[in-house]
Amino acid sequence: MALYPESGGALGGVAVRPIGAVKPLIRIGGVTKTYSTGMLAVAKTNLDIGRGEFISLLGPSGCGKSTLLRLVAGLAEPSSGTIEWPTSDYDATGRPMPKLGFVFQEPTLMPWATVFDNIYLPLRLSRIRRNAATDRIRAALASVGLERFADAYPRQLSGGMKMRVSIARALVTEPAILLMDEPFAALDEITRFRLNDDLLKLFQAYELTVIFVTHSVFESVYLSNRVLVMSARPGRVIADLPIAAPYPRGDDFRTSQPYSEMCRVASAELHRAMGDANEEH
């Protein structure tokens, strides 16, 4: 059995809808977040995120990228403003129905559990029995190429393999949205490129919506259809750059003229973001 059995492949999943009528999947309306220390981590931010987008949050350290991601995931409450899911129903606790997958900067695996049990965790927490979950866990493992490591413990895996387990765990609930907080920051370049390509395959195969936090200009341009550049103190979005190149993307795109042009633009914006921060000191 495959993950997302209902998704109809390349053609079946295309919805025919007039562009203007499409509501955003996530609407961030005037959201601010002030921590109890008085730190204004996210300042009045407005943002619409459409279904099927791959969004990168690019910005210097401490500009509020993680905070924004945690707000979207419901792991932190905004100090003011709202985060709405216009196309979704809400469950009894007021949480939006579309399921979220969250990939942390560290693999964040339970060291006492096998790879299999780590991936089983989200299903176990929604009280799905082990037998009923096995097929989905196997499929999630296969989608990150780790079928043979189901019974391994995290400490027997390399850094890149642990990260893939973490991604499989995020995918096993068949989420519509994948939130990733610098998932590949700790990896070497070669592993990172490979996981970037794997991620794009999953993005296309499962028609995901992705919000991806990164420090890397190149990574953000390669992966996303929109790069949001953030600046610090207070954290806010200062540029919203569309990356028009179609998916699937590969080495052709990485060596193309538009790619290097977009990288140059994004770099310039990132420098502006860092300049903004410095002026305020």
Add this chain to the structure above:
Amino acid sequence: MTSRTTRTVSLAITPTTRDIPLAVRILVPTALGLALLGLWEILVRVLEVPKFVLPPPSLIGKALGDDFPSLLASLWVTLRITIEAFVIALAGGLLLAILSARSRLFELCLFPYAVILQVTPVVAIAPLILIWVGIDHLERALLILATIVAFFPILSNTTLGLKSVNPELNALFKLYGASSWQRLALLDLPNALPYLLAGMKISGGLALIGAVVAEFVAGSGSGTGLAWRVVESANNLDIPRMFAALALLSALGLSIFFLLVGLQHLLLRRWHESAMSRES
């Protein structure tokens, strides 16, 4: 070529413990022990040391054999008190640790008194407990004292373990809407397990010490455990029998220790750093 040979030799001189096969690791200390016993036997005989000062091992062995039924009965009493105290300390410590990890207020109320109980020497509390409880139920008083001594390492270690959960794993459980029971069973307790086992290793030894010390304090005629056999033999200047009782006490302490080390290894060997070097 030469440099390479030198290197091999220097490595062979300082091997790490895991290069040594298990059989050798057991055989060498055992052989050393036997050699020391032999030396003891010979020296005592050659120097004609009086047996009420230092009896030779052979005489201690004989005393152990002659008095075996009564010593075994005493061993059983001490063992029972130790195990009961350990189990009560384990269950109580675990329960209170879970409660204080849940409620900050509970922790604030509990810990000062737990610390007071811990830092007050058990020998000093013993007479009080013996008067309150021990006059009618001596064993119960010994059990209470041993439990007091064994209790604290379980409580403090487990509390630390329950509270040192990776914050991102905590966020993950929140994201998937884990209930507080699920969080306890699947996250907090497994995370606390290595801490708990370290606490158990200390507590196991302390329970025995508590049981023995309490019996010493309880004093004349009333005791039936191994501690009392030691006192009784000393009073009668029956030093070989005293040594025999001491040997049994050491054996008991060692067994408890190795049992808990084994348990620790069994439960942690597949995932915890403390057990890693043994495997690799």
